[in-house]
Amino acid sequence: MSIDIFIADDQALVRTGFRMILEAQHDLSVVAEAKNGAEAIEAARRARPDIVLMDIRMPTIDGLEATRRIIASTDQPPRVLILTTFDLDEYVFDALRAGASGFLLKDVAPEDLVAGIRMVAQGDS
Numbered sequence: 001m002s003i004d005i006f007i008a009d010d011q012a013l014v015r016t017g018f019r020m021i022l023e024a025q026h027d028l029s030v031v032a033e034a035k036n037g038a039e040a041i042e043a044a045r046r047a048r049p050d051i052v053l054m055d056i057r058m059p060t061i062d063g064l065e066a067t068r069r070i071i072a073s074t075d076q077p078p079r080v081l082i083l084t085t086f087d088l089d090e091y092v093f094d095a096l097r098a099g100a101s102g103f104l105l106k107d108v109a110p111e112d113l114v115a116g117i118r119m120v121a122q123g124d125s
Contacts, residue, residue, distance in 0.1 A: 003121045004031045006049035006078065008040035008066065010058040014106065018053060021110045028117065037061025044070045049078045050121055056084040056095070064098045071099035079120045083108075101125050 005022055007015050007030060015033050022028045032047035034040040038060040044052055052070060056063040063082065071077045081102045082095040092103050101120045104113065119125075 001027060003028050003051060003117065004047070004049045005029065005117065006032045006034070006040075006044055006047050006052045008034045008037070008043075008052060008058065008063065009055040009083070010035050011055075014055075018113070021113060022117070025114055028114070035059075037063060037066035040066045041069045041073070044078060045073060051117055052078045052080045053117075054080050054082050054100070056082060064094050067095065067098040067100055079123075081116060081120050 005028060007018050009015050009018070012035070019030045022030055031049050032043045034043045036059045040052070040054065041061070054063040054067055067080045067082070070080065079101040080099060081104060082100045083104050083106050085106050095103050102116055102125055104116050108116070
């Protein structure tokens with residue numbers, strides 16, 4: 001089973017780092033990227049990924065609103081895993097209310113990022 005992943009983050013270096021970590025796995029494939037929330041909504045619609053890695057703070061439309069719109073845009077939306085540098089309970093609650101399936105800090109170990117993606121892809125939170 002291959003898991004198609006979409007990365008939405010306003011920092012190119014972060015997107016590149018995540019892509020390198022994920023594509024080193026035999027069962028993970030990065031199918032698209034976006035640098036802001038508006039691009040994320042459109043790219044997720046086109047790419048139809050299994051998982052979206054979504055940054056919370058991005059230009060144009062923030063990650064929470066982009067998550068809401070992506071989740072609402074189809075009968076079978078991708079699962080969204082929120083990634084952020086901000087360890088705030090408020091963000092966790094807002095992300096879950098927006099429809100996210102999980103929440104990780106960007107300083108997570110690579111193996112924990114991969115495990116989190118696989119867990120969310122299996123339907124867990």
